[in-house]
Amino acid sequence: MKHIIISGLNLHDNNRGTAALGYGAFQFLEKYHRLNEYQVINIVFYKNFIKYWGSKESVVTVNIGNEKRDLKTYYISYFEWFFAVKCKFRLPFGKLNTLMKNVEYVAAINGGDGFSDIYSRQTFENRLVDTRLAMSYKISLIILPQTLGPFSEASNYNTAKKILQYASKVYVRDLNFIADLKRMNVKYELSKDLSYFMQPQRTALIEVLPDAVGLNISGLAYSNGFKTLSGRFEQYPLLINRIIENFQEMQVPVYLISHSYNYCTPESNNDDMEASRHIYLQLKNKENVYLIDLNLSSPETKYIISKFDFFIGTRMHANFAAIYTQIPVFGLAYSYKFKGAFDENGLVGHYADIIDIEDGEISKIISKIDYYYHVRNETKKLLAR
Numbered sequence: 001m002k003h004i005i006i007s008g009l010n011l012h013d014n015n016r017g018t019a020a021l022g023y024g025a026f027q028f029l030e031k032y033h034r035l036n037e038y039q040v041i042n043i044v045f046y047k048n049f050i051k052y053w054g055s056k057e058s059v060v061t062v063n064i065g066n067e068k069r070d071l072k073t074y075y076i077s078y079f080e081w082f083f084a085v086k087c088k089f090r091l092p093f094g095k096l097n098t099l100m101k102n103v104e105y106v107a108a109i110n111g112g113d114g115f116s117d118i119y120s121r122q123t124f125e126n127r128l129v130d131t132r133l134a135m136s137y138k139i140s141l142i143i144l145p146q147t148l149g150p151f152s153e154a155s156n157y158n159t160a161k162k163i164l165q166y167a168s169k170v171y172v173r174d175l176n177f178i179a180d181l182k183r184m185n186v187k188y189e190l191s192k193d194l195s196y197f198m199q200p201q202r203t204a205l206i207e208v209l210p211d212a213v214g215l216n217i218s219g220l221a222y223s224n225g226f227k228t229l230s231g232r233f234e235q236y237p238l239l240i241n242r243i244i245e246n247f248q249e250m251q252v253p254v255y256l257i258s259h260s261y262n263y264c265t266p267e268s269n270n271d272d273m274e275a276s277r278h279i280y281l282q283l284k285n286k287e288n289v290y291l292i293d294l295n296l297s298s299p300e301t302k303y304i305i306s307k308f309d310f311f312i313g314t315r316m317h318a319n320f321a322a323i324y325t326q327i328p329v330f331g332l333a334y335s336y337k338f339k340g341a342f343d344e345n346g347l348v349g350h351y352a353d354i355i356d357i358e359d360g361e362i363s364k365i366i367s368k369i370d371y372y373y374h375v376r377n378e379t380k381k382l383l384a385r
Contacts, residue, residue: 001100004029004038006108009071011062011298014267015260017195017317019298024194025065029107031197033142040071043080043096065199069206074099081129085136086148093358094101098327105168107142111252112173112193112317113337117156119223120228124156128163135166143170145191147337147343148177174340191342196324197319200306201299205293208307212253213244213373214322218314219260219267221334221354224274229334230269232355239332239354239362240279241310246290255290256280257304259318263295271314310376312369314354316341323347326383328376330369346382 006029006354009022028149029035046052048241055075075271080096090097108115114127134141151157164170164186173177173193181188193318210213217240220226221233233384256274256279266274273293280291292304304313305318306325322329331338331351338351350372353364372379 002037002040003072003099004035004104005041005043005130005134006070006105006109007106008111008114008127009040011044014113014262014271014316015315016296017259017315017320018111019192020195020198020302020317020321021112021144023064023198023298025107025109025196025198026069027140028144028191028194030138031136033107034106040069041099041103042073043130044073044075045081046075067358069155081133083276085132085383088136090169100133100137100139103134103137103139105140105142105346106130109144109194110146112195113147113335115143115146115168117151117153118335121156123151124159128159129313131163135163136384139273140168141166143167144192145171147174147340148172148279149180150176150336152215171313174337174344175334176268176340182297190344193317193320193322194218195302195320198299198301198302200325201297203296204302205294205300206304208255208304209253209290211309212255213247213259214305214308214311214313214327215240216257216259216311216313216315216318217272218278218334219258219271219273219275219333221314221332222278223269223271225269227269229355233334235359235362237279237356238359239357239365241283242362244283244289244370245285246370248285250289252341253288253291254306255288255308255317257292257301258320259277259301259313259315277283310373326380328379328383330372332365346385349377350379 003191006025011019011022016278052075057074059070059072062071076096080094108363109133111128117124122347129371161184169189170186170188181282183308221236224233256276258276261273302321305321311322311327311329319329332354334353334355343352
């Protein structure tokens with residue numbers, strides 16, 4: 001059986017949005033690119049010979065919707081990749097060279113919004129390992145539905161251009177980069193985000209009260225210390241508290257639900273669960289506020305979000321979980337990707353920028369949330385179309 005590589009596949013990533021992309025990639029490729037005819041493989045390129053030398057390939061069975069799929073992992077020295085990609089020299093009897101002869105195509109996820117240098121040049125490059133491998137071996141490359149760009153450095157833009165022009169198929173989830181694709185003479189197809197294709201998984205661990213509001217607090221924004229975005233969310237904790245107080249005044253149940261977290265070992269400056277716990281513990285009035293303190297999978301998280309009457313999210317894929325289950329949503333935006341994603345789903349204006357906001361802007365954001373909460377039934381009709 002021929003192989004395919006889903007680049008960036010990680011069903012157990014701390015970020016349930018990244019994991020959702022992996023689950024969705026299986027179902028998207030099954031629908032549009034004959035996935036059932038292939039064995040999905042993953043390659044771990046290692047530099048630590050002591051840890052990985054002699055490691056045998058492993059197979060795990062994963063639940064994708066109502067089906068079980070085998071995922072096979074190979075362990076190959078990074079130097080084989082380096083010779084093939086950087087030096088244009090394939091080791092004739094190398095493990096990588098033998099494996100790649102049987103690969104039909106590489107499908108690239110790039111983190112959903114990682115085909116860009118907004119996070120850093122290194123982050124952009126780190127997500128291109130399998131993509132560069134496909135190009136080196138002249139294998140078909142599929143750019144799965146995602147946000148493309150922006151690019152602040154010309155060299156990164158030129159790298160992206162070469163990749164997009166090489167790709168046999170380019171999917172996008174929004175129209176932000178379309179003018180550039182046209183200038184590059186790259187054909188594209190607009191699609192839903194990969195998480196749309198991930199099926200929710202029912203969980204009996206929690207029952208959501210009727211008419212409840214879901215609130216996703218981002219550890220990235222709450223910590224105010226995450227890499228290049230450090231220091232830009234000073235008012236975010238106050239905004240979150242005001243949102244909770246607003247719904248308490250209306251006697252509406254509020255559930256704090258995390259979307260990017262490690263339940264046992266919190267991520268430094270980026271853990272939603274740690275932020276949600278802190279917010280909940282410091283609340284003087286906890287009436288009608290519920291902390292979902294559970295280690296949930298991405299499909300389970302999507303299921304719970306689908307049970308809310310209204311949703312407010314800071315993580316993009318937490319909002320996608322609401323949008324794709326027809327739950328009225330308001331986004332607390334910290335990236336340009338929010339505008340493209342919300343607008344593309346007919347939710348123009350259903351978001352507010354939270355970067356560098358001042359104290360006086362919080363009331364305006366609360367008023368905007370309040371407005372969209374009270375017209376949520378109209379939003380439900382819009383999302384149901």
